[in-house]
Amino acid sequence: MSEPSESLLAHIGWRGELPKPPADQPGLRVARVIAQHRAGYELHDGDHAFNAQPAPRFIKPGIDPCSRPAVGDFVMVTSAKPPMIERILPRRSxxxxxxxxxxxxxxxxxxxxxxxxxxxxxxxxxxxxxxxxxxxxxxxxxxxxxxxxxxxxxxxxxxxxxxxxxxxxxxxxxxxxxxxxxxxxxxxxxxxxxxxxxxxxxxxxxxxxxxxxxxxxxxxxxxxxxxxxxxxxxxxxxxxxxxxxxxxxxxxxxTPGMREIKLTGEETLDGDQFGDIEELAQTCRFGDCSHLSEPACAVRAALEDGRLDNARWHNYLKLRDELSVAADSLETQLRRKTENRVLTKSLSRRSDEKFERR
Structure with a gap:
């Protein structure tokens, strides 16, 4: 298979210049993941679709799911039969x-x-x-x-x-x-x-x-x-x-219909969706205002005069609490990963030292 051109890849959303194949794998070419199945992936190079398998490192147990190829990814794939996904190119979103x-x-x-x-x-x-x-x-x-x-x-x-x-x-x-x-x-x-x-x-x-x-x-x-x-x-x-x-x-x-839409813990409340509420809360008289009974509460004033929708406010509180729990879970998970990595290195070093003494 020949290397697809930028104009062909543009048909499937590619932008910019094509990356050069790595020196140690000169035969790699660019394609886009268009579907994922239990048996592997379906890719498209702008001209035709074909099936491919992920490199073994992508299917190791315990790997971060986000480190694996996903639908929408541009990847570098071998020309072998069947082709193998070797690299995921940087994601723009x-x-x-x-x-x-x-x-x-x-x-x-x-x-x-x-x-x-x-x-x-x-x-x-x-x-x-x-x-x-x-x-x-x-x-x-x-x-x-x-x-x-x-x-x-x-x-x-x-x-x-x-x-x-x-x-x-x-x-x-x-x-x-x-x-x-x-x-x-x-x-x-x-x-x-x-x-x-x-x-x-x-x-x-x-x-x-x-x-x-x-x-x-x-x-x-x-x-x-x-x-x-x-x-x-x-x-x-x-x-x-x-x-x-x-x-x-x-x-x-x-995409398939989603029954559950869980926050990852990496979202924020100060963006376009709820940023105005965050800014409003900053104008309360007290910095630790609970927005319940404190005097000069900007949030309660906005709820009373209709500037802030009541249902939106209650959903904001629900999402804020959920985000806090998700963020704590994510932080705990990352800390455990770090601790396990340090422990593994420590055990490996002790093992090496033990065998060196023999």
Missing amino acids: ELARAAAGERHLRQLIATNIDTVMIISGLDGDFNPSRIERYLMLVEGSGAKAVVVLTKADTSDAVESTQQELRKRVSASTAIHAINAKSADSIGVLSEYFGPGTSTVLVGSSGVGKSTLTNTLLGETRQATNAVRETDSRGRHTTTYRALIQLPSGGCLID
Whole structure:
């Protein structure tokens, strides 16, 4: 296989100059991870897709999951049969959440993306608090967040719902209401899918991610299912993350529906989503104000005169507490890793000294 050119790789989101193959492995070439399966990875070099296996070091037990190849990664791969992923090129953005369980390990959702579209249905799925949680994950990822409300054709309260959400979302975050089945309706999203761009769709099952993908493609490629009438939730029609090339020249990563959106512990509250609340709290008379009964509390004053939405404030408190617990868990985990590494080195040194004395 020949080395792909920059112009070919641009079709799958590559930017800039191609890196030179390392001197000790001159046959490596660049490709992008477009899917991950139990049996390995699927890559694309801008011309065609092919399967590849990860180098053995990527599958060692105990390795940080974020150190492994992920959908969206640009990698350097051998020309062997089957090809082997040898290196992960620097990521310009990473969208991650905490994996299920109690260890708060980061789980990559997608990498090298420009836009994260948070998809929510204008039905029983609509949940501003969940959208705020997604926005916290996006902040710091290096990507831009956009909220997309689907099923606008089934709702009589599109405008009022958008106004309600605007009270909870930063002014810098765009909100679009669409009918994902209509090519005309999704036209407002075209600016995010231009040539060379990469966008990932996130949201619950049944919100219309696969339907939107099919409409963007102009064909039915992703399976779709109806949602339950009781809670507007659907089954996982998309079962794994996959990067898809769009006719517009952009790349789209469709993801399975997420039931749990855990914070990793690395998020902050002083960004676009909640930065105004943090600044407001700084203007209270007392530095340790609990915002409950202290005099001259700026937060309570804002709640009373309507400048601060009450539901947003309570979700902020919930996320603040959760973030504190996650950060403590992450710090403990990192400290244990460091202690184990030091202990391993110490035991190794003692072993070497013991054998040298013999």
